[in-house]
Amino acid sequence: MLVLNREQDLRIAGLGTASPGPQIDNATLGRAMGLGPMWEQWAEAFVGTKYRHLAVDLETGEPRFSLADLGETAGRRALAAAGLEPSDVDVVVMGTAMPDMLMPTTVNVVADRLGIDQVPTYQLQSGCSGAVQALSVAAGLLLSGSHGTALVLGGDVSAKLVDPDMDAAELPPAQLVNLMLFGDGAGALVLTAEPSPGPALRAVFTKLVGLGREPGQTLDWYGASRRFDGPPVSEDYKAIEAAVPEMAAESAEGLLYGLDWKPDELAYILPPQLSGRMTAKIRERMGAPEAREVSCVEETGNNGNALVFFQLARLLPKLAAGDRALGVAIESSKWIKSGFALEATA
Known part of the structure; x- marks a missing residue:
């Protein structure tokens, strides 16, 4: 981290x-x-x-x-x-x-x-x-x-x-x-790294945790020829539903520990955005109930690597001096934990 x-x-x-x-x-x-x-x-x-x-x-x-x-x-x-x-x-x-x-x-x-x-x-x-x-x-x-x-x-x-x-x-x-x-x-x-009034990045991490585990998602590249065996996208939803909330909680806990922040010091949490239904389960498992959730997947769909930016677009106008926020993203393809922490300063 x-x-x-x-x-x-x-x-x-x-x-x-x-x-x-x-x-x-x-x-x-x-x-x-x-x-x-x-x-x-x-x-x-x-x-x-x-x-x-x-x-x-x-x-x-x-x-x-x-x-x-x-x-x-x-x-x-x-x-x-x-x-x-x-x-x-x-x-x-x-x-x-x-x-x-x-x-x-x-x-x-x-x-x-x-x-x-x-x-x-x-x-x-x-x-x-x-x-x-x-x-x-x-x-x-x-x-x-x-x-x-x-x-x-x-x-x-x-x-x-x-x-x-x-x-x-x-x-x-x-x-x-x-x-x-x-x-x-x-x-x-x-x-x-230049002077800016925007929020400060306090921590960021990514960690592969998929050793010996089957992929939770596969995505085939087939280009214009459309030559592939089976569906281009496949999901192991049972594995995802079981693993992602736990991984999200572990990621949030790791960020808090690394920063020496307490859960009740968080103003906002940006949880992983798999779907509207899954987000509720993930958010419950992540704890810090006083922190306000920043989610968008119900309105945007799961747009993959764009989701964090759409969450941030909702978060940044709300931040006041002293506010702290954690964001977490979990990749199920070969199981990657990732997250970041922001702090708004005066």
Whole structure:
């Protein structure tokens, strides 16, 4: 765990998010997929997610937005919020599970569109912990003293996984649930070692804990050829439901211990965002009941590496001097714990 002391002052100077098009409710999604009238009731009862944004046209199956499109928008918004120009960025780090293509990497396409050049860029291939991994890498680079300001990006676009010819009504529940669970989006933040009124990053960590464990999620890369055996996305929901609340609680406890913070000193908690239903279970297990929950998955869907940024977009305007917040993200693909801590100062 990277714990920052008062002399290692890193600040979130600006933040931006981007969603592809309007919200799509369960009824609209069900009609587009040819599902019956019980779909909406089943979707909200089983998953608890009411809306999502999708980068694909539901009628034609054609992609409307790429991850680079959304990353560019989020990046511009983050830089504008920080009052910075692209030339002020010293390093760019991106986390994603679903890049637009293998090469060129999406982080470099986004950097090019933003006008960022002559700086190091990094793209991390990861699931829901990828945004925190990107934050961790950026923090380490800034603390090295070789860089002053980092643009941290995260997001996912699942358009390549949507088969417009599939018969959704014939899908088994394990595959059907993915239609309602996931959404698309991107986020960006400016992390800087320069003076800034934004909240201070106090700790960040990622830890692989999957030795000898079967993956809880798999995601196949198959590109335009669509050659694959089995579904492109699979979930072991029983394993996820059993493991994620416990891992989230352990992550929060580890952050508090490393910082020597007490649970009752927390103003906000940003729990892992798998679905609306799962978030309630996770939040209960994480403790610190006085801390206010910052969640968005019911409105955004599970948009993977964008979720942390959408949570932060809700958190930052609420922070008052002295407020402390913990964020946790758990990746079930090969079981990764991750988290971060923020503190608002005067």
